[in-house]
Amino acid sequence: MTVTNDIKYIGVNDHEIDLFEGQYIVPNGMAYNSYVIMDEKIAVMDTVDQNFTDEWFAKLETELAGRTPDYIVVQHMEPDHSANLANFMEKYPTATVVATAAAFNMMKNFFGKDYADRRMMVKEGDTLSLGKHELTFVMAPMVHWPEVMVTYDSTDKVLFSADGFGKFGALDVEEDWACEARRYYIGIVGKFGAQVQALLKKAAGLDIQIICPLHGPVLTENLGYYIGLYDTWSSYGVETDGVVIAYTSVYGHTKEAAELLAKKLTEKGCPKVAVNDLARCDMAEAVEDAFRYGKLVLATTTYNGDIFPFMREFINHLTERNFQNRTIGLIENGAWAPMAAKVMKGMFENSKNLTFTDTTVQIKAALNDASLAQIDALADELCK
Incomplete structure (x- = not known):
């Protein structure tokens, strides 16, 4: 799936899962989203759940068409997104992993290594040029883990929003966005309204035309509607x-x-x-x-x-x-x-x-x- 001319979707649909995070019923499955930005240098945005390693790598290889990725950006360390990081780093030994300091600490716990010799540690406002595309990293601690960041591509005006604007449900099932996005937000992120409000204030200063979350569909139209709901939910307002x-x-x-x-x-x-x-x-x-x-x-x-x-x-x-x-x-x-x-x-x-x-x-x-x-x-x- 093409997001823009240079940004490709390489995520997967999970119809085997019955309970997301061990407690949330997901009758229409779950999507684990991943993206690749094709430029002079290539950046992969997050990986997918461990049960879909082969499918994910096959999709990535198709988009690479023989090229080698230069970076993998880790926005969130939950295993449904980071499980294939070690596999990626082994498969592409020249790639650099881009993440926050807190994420690298978690990598040590998850994978036994923090890639000290192959890493780019970023903080608020740091940038990464891929050629035509420039990525800016925006810290989003406790939305909903402490290591989270989101990434803004100023060229295509895309916000890679980590778990923000995510929803339950696989992408090959048609259903109303708000119902399952609301249940997802309140169940998983709802405790952290103040932190989401802080992130929304940062996002208000960006020209965002596309939102690429780690769960759920890519959002390309009526972004004010989705952002408005997130503002209501995170401020504990009455919808x-x-x-x-x-x-x-x-x-x-x-x-x-x-x-x-x-x-x-x-x-x-x-x-x-x-x-x-x-x-x-x-x-x-x-x-x-x-x-x-x-x-x-x-x-x-x-x-x-x-x-x-x-x-x-x-x-x-x-x-x-x-x-x-x-x-x-x-x-x-x-x-x-x-x-x-x-x-x-x-x-x-x-x-x-x-x-x-x-x-x-x-x-x-x-x-x-x-x-x-x-x-x-x-x-x-x-x-x-």
Whole structure:
């Protein structure tokens, strides 16, 4: 695949993977992207996962057409991108590896060598001329590992964005970009919003016409749309007006309350209501919803003096990703000593800019007149 006249795509599609990073369901597989810039000197931009060594080298050799690469740029050391670095350096003994100091330290851990005699260590603003193309290296620490950098080609106005602007899904499957990019961003990068904001500020000073990420499609049109979503996600802003209801239920009474609330919200004209059964849904999808919408209702049972395990897991996912700037409503169920609302609220004590509704729904085993009235009141509050 041709990105520009001089930049070629040499990535691969993985349809064998079931869980990305050991936890994210990827029904449409995954893409590991790599690129080669053909100029007076040749630079390869990252490698691919170890399961695709032969396919990747075959694609690279086709583009090289008998030439030898001069550089390999390592933007990110995660093994799905760097696994073939040692193989590359062995195959092309005259090539130089270009990376940050932190990346070279990681190479020692991954491969037992840091290529001290064959390396170009770069820092913020350093450049590399390939002839017609000049690359500028922009540091992006903790987006989402400490060694990350991105690379800007001022000739073709291309940003090689590392894991930024990536998404789940192989490139030979057509699907909406935003849904799987959002789930990817929130799950993997979401904790590091401040660092992404810092990178976006740097990128604002560049004339970017193409974005080449390490996962997902090359972005060539409507870049303002993608950058705008990244700005919203990384600033923890509300992307879509609506309410997410996330619940766990043992005997069905809490589920009944959650579904009744959803019905009332819809009747009152709430623009979007998403309901997630945390014991059965894809947890990453539920987390994505919580970050997408402006209001969240948590409904669970008191369990061993605490809360039901799936709810605890869900809230942990939220807080470790810096969940903030949202309104939260609580529904608790407890047959004799309801504790769930207190426990849930306490789990957010270190979170920023959260507003809890005045109404907390308390169910004592099953819905009754009092708890039904509280659901009405909670629906009214959420629809204000």
